[in-house]
Structure formats: structure tokens, C-alpha cells
Amino acid sequence: MKRTLSWLVAGALSLTALAGCSGTTAPSSAAGGGAAAGGDTVKVGLLFELTGNVASYGTAEANGAKMAAEEINAAGGVNGKKIQLVEYDTKSDTAETTTLAAKLMTQDKVVAIIGPATSGGMKAQIQLSAQNKVPIVSGSATADDLTVTNGKLNEYVFRTCFVDSYQGTVMAKYAASKLNAKTAVILKDTSSDYAKGLADAFDKQFKAGGGTVAATEAYTAKQTDFNAVLTKLKGQQFDVMYVPGYYEELGLIIKQARALGITAPITGGDGYESPKLAELAGSALTDVYYTNHYSATDTDPKVTAFIDAFKKKYNNATPEAFHALGYDTMKFVADSIKRAKSATGADVKAAMTETKGFSGVTGTFDVDPATHNPIKQATIIGYKDGKISVTEKFS
């Protein structure tokens, strides 16, 4: 019994070690770490999931934020002060997030914390942010109830991405006006809160716009055969399919739907964003549209400059939405510190609330003082024959 246990534990440990490795592939250059100590730095916390099950999001956003901090410091910093990043890893664990947020706020005395990437991680530090008056900003926490909980605004919580329901609303409008859809069917991933949020918002907006939703079907994550539910949907008359979820299943859904002869456009949200989608769906990836935060094929000079700089720094990799959002979040925090009366949490929070026309890689936005959500446009990305054919801003 005992020896078996030791083996099991050894096995579990090697797994942990592997999980650790996957999160550590990122370059370890903490920007501004070498900046002069003392009064001429502004400390900003970087609290991301660098290991654990959402490490890919956290690492990407942290890398984007670090690149932005280096650019800001190279350009002279904020109000003459260099930004000093204090970085910790939450292990994708909420208790660890709470503990480390307390450390950043009470021991490191940061003026703001960037991260974590997920809504759960953000929720684990909401109370601390209010107690210690330190604003927390995420680039990708999209849950609707994050900034406003039970009708009450969480004063120190901000984000630079649009919320889940907004994506559903935008796609419903796009489907009605650009894809000329009158009837829709929804196929949603019921195991994900994100997909449910998108589906509900789409349903509401599409009906409000005069369309009809002919059927709503469901699948669950990790499923690989969708023929049964797709055959059922094929019996319906519809002009567009709304399928919110994640790329692992979506690649297969798109492929199987096209093989069954469903030709209506397939639409969804930012869960489609991954090179894996095209790999899984192949040439079936045609007439597919989704809402996203940013597009790497955008020709806006700001975006191309960002992509060039990113490729230079990170071995020619193309930045994804998470990189861009992390980058924008750091710039947003720096911009707010610059506008704040003093570099304290309360003043920076006030400056963040008053943000107007902040221009970043993922779009230009104002912060809505009532909800602390950015008011920004979504990017619609469309695919034809496995290649991106449409990139446009829409709201």
C-alpha cells in the first residue's frame, strides 16, 4: 500500500513538474526590473496564471503586458518614473490568487494589479481591491457579473475587453444586417458559462431585431461526434447558425456540419480564435464568422507596429488576442497613472473611471463609469476556404 502510494505521489509530482514546464517557456525578462530603485519607479503588479490549466491565457497576457512596460520605460516611463513590474504566478488557483494579491497590495505596495486572465481569478481579489484601495484590471475576464455584482458596482475592478453578452449581441446584429439572416438556430456548449452567456445574448438580440430562433440545441465539451445533433438541426429551415464554444469542438462541428450538407453561415465568439480551428476544420472552414477582440491581419498602423515589435521580441511569433489585450491593459494602466493626481490606488482608480478615447491595439474605448466596462467595437473575422476573408470592426 505504502509503496504504491509513493509511486502515485511520484507520478502526481512529475505531472506537476510538467505543468510547471509548460508555463515557463516564456522569456523571463521582467521589464523595468533593473530600473533604479527608490522614489523614481511606479510599482505595478503582474498577477497571472503562468502555470496550471489556464496557463496559456495567463502567459500570453503577461508577455503582452511586459512588452508594453518595456516600451513605456524605453520612452521615458510615466511622469518621469519608470514602471517596475512585480510578477507572481497564481498557479491557476484562486486561493493562491487571493494570497498573492494580498502580498502585492500590502507588502509590495503596488498602485495597480494587472491580471489574472480569467474571471474566476479576478473574483478572488475583488474584496481585497476594495479593502486596500488598489485597482485591479484584467485584459480578458469577460464574465458579465465581474464589475457589477448583484447590481452593485465593484469600484476597484476594471477590464479592457468587452463582456460575454456584448459578443452575442454584436453577432446577432451582424447576422441580421450583413448576412441577411431571418431565422437562426443556436447550438451551444452547456458545460461552459461563457458559451451560455453568448447564446442567451444572441437569442435576445436576434429576436429583438425581428428574427426568429427556430431551435436551440446543446453539446458538451470534449464531445467528438456531433452528427446526431447536426442531423436534427438540418431538418430545420434557417439562414444562420450561432455556435458559441471553444475551438477544440468547433473545428469538428464545422467539419461535420459541412459534410452533412449544412451550408448556412456558422457564427460564434472569440473561442474560435486559435490556429487549431483551421487545422481541425480544414477546407470546411468556409462561411464562418466570429467576433474577436483584435485581428492580426488588421492594417491599422498601430496594430502593424505592435505585430512587428512583437515578432521581433518573441521569435517571430504572431501575437494572439491575449497578447494584444495584455499589451493594451498595461498601456491603459500606464495612461491612467499618467492622468491621476497622484500615484496612489484611489487616484489611479478615479483616472481609470474617467478614461475617454483611450486608443489601443484592440480598439479605441471609453470606460463606462456605471459599469467599468470599456465601450468598444468588436472585430468580425470571416473565413472562406480555410483562409481569413473578412476583417471588419462592427458594433
Add this chain to the structure above:
Amino acid sequence: MPPIVRTLLTRGVPLLALYLVVLGLIGAGIIDAYWMATLALICVNIVLAVSLNLITGFTGQFSLGHAGFMAIGAYATAIISNAVAGPAGFLGGLLAGGVLAALVGFLIGLPTLRLRGDYLAIATLGMAEIIRVVFVNLDSVTNGAAGLTVTQNMDWNWFFVLTVGSVILIRNYLRSRQGRDAIAVREDEIAAESIGVDTTRAKVMSFTIGAFFGGLGGGMYASYFYFIKPDLFGFLKSIDILVIVVLGGLGSLSGSIIAAILLALISTLLQGFTEIRMILYALLLVVIMIFRPEGLMGSRELSLNVFSRLGRRRPALATAQAAPGASEAQGKGDER
């Protein structure tokens, strides 16, 4: 000196001193929010590890479902303390969480504990997954995958009372007749049965009590860390608790306590090395397991005043365990 007075002096005084010192450090601001969170995690881990040790270390039943009990306790405490404000809701929630977890433990344990070998490991693994999935899908009550925010009710006073109380209760249980039965089952189930120990009853008792304190640990977690979601209570959480138990020593309560403190401190000290932290942490555990395969404490107890009597009686059992019975050797073959 009457025994009761001696007990109070030798055990009560050091504990009271510990309580007052920490209280003083909190008052002086030396233990700030960050160290308090670490302390909270240590207390929660002690309760979880000690209760799992009762099941796995003392009764010899390999359970992989402790995170499931933790989830029940956490959600029950969260829902009740959110609905009823004040200490009534909080304490009622903790109690309800423990009782619910114990009930589930009893229902799962009754059929599966009649079996020998590793069936329990698989059954408990399945149970923990079922509990987690139920919480994901009970949208209206648990807010599903998005998670639940809880009123923060725990402070050092409660942590001290609940942690010390749990350890003392489990220790006393082990020294009762039922506890001795449980240890007998671990040593040799057939021999225990032959001298009249109701083995199923002993196993179910230990399992149910372990589940109760597992639920209590979950409730303590939810009441301090104020945000819970079903993913937190996955398979890896069960493994985390098991790591503490095995590292401290199967069949050693003080070992579990030392391991819980040590692991939290190692994890905390490594936080500065963001990129290589998990590798260092895992490496340290591997090294400890290589040099102390029986765990830090083996099945001995630390002879602090608190555990002095238990410590004196342990060695006899430790030798018995060094020569495993035939059924156990059989079990090993199966497990591979």
C-alpha cells in the same frame, strides 16, 4: 496533581501560548493580510490532511475523493452563510457542510467499504467527480461554472478553534475503542475480523468522520478565501491533500500537521522565483520522498506535550507495519 489539571497544563498552556502569540503578531501588524492568508491555508490544509489521514493512514482505506467532501462543505457553508447573515449562518453552514459531507461519505462508504483492495480509490474518485459535475450543473443554487462569492467570516480566532478542535477530536477518536478497531483493520483485516472487530463498521465510521472534517475544511476554505468554483475541487485537489498526508507520514497526525506547515512555507518562499517555482517545489517533494519514503514522521507522533500519550504507544504499531500482511502484498500486485 490530578490528571485533569496536568492535561490542562501540559496541553492547554502551549496551545494558548500559540494562540496569543499569533494574536499579538496580528495586532502588531507583523502578520499582515498576506501572512494571514498563508496561515489560513495552513489551517485548512491541516484539517483536510488530518481527516484524510484518518481514512488513509489510520484505517488503511485509500481514498482519492477528499476534494469532493471539501466541495460539499464549501458550497453548503457558502450558500447558508450568504442566506443567513452573522455568526449563526456561518457556524450553521460549517456544521451543515460537515454533516452533509459525512452523509455522502456514509452513503458511498457503506457499499464500497465492504470490498477489499483498491475499489474504494476508484469509487471515491468517481464520487468526487460526480459532486463536482453536480455543482457545475446546479446553476440556480451554485451559480454553475462561474463560481460563488462568499461572505468572509473566518478570522484567526475561528481558525484556531476549528483547527485545534478538529485535531483533538480526531486524536481522541483514534484513542477510543472504535479508533483502535480502525487501526486493527489497517494492520490486518482478517486478524481483526477473527478477534471480533466489525471491520465494515470500523471502516465506515472512519470514512464518515473523515468526510465530516473534510467538509469542515472546505467550509473553512470558502469562508476565508471568499470565492469558490467547482474547478477548485477537482482531482488535483485530492492529490494535493494526499501529498500532505503521505509526506507527513501515513498514520501520523503530527506528521500531517508538520507537512501542511512545511509545504505552505516552501510554496510561499518559492513565490519569488515565478518561472521555476513549480519545478523546485516538485523537486523538493521528490527529494523528501527519496530520503524519507515513509514520510517525514513515518507512523510516529511528535512527542510534544500535546501528543505525548499517543506518541508513547505508537512504536508497537510501527513495527507491526514494517512486516505487511499477506493480503497487503497481494494488493500491491493488483495495484501495479
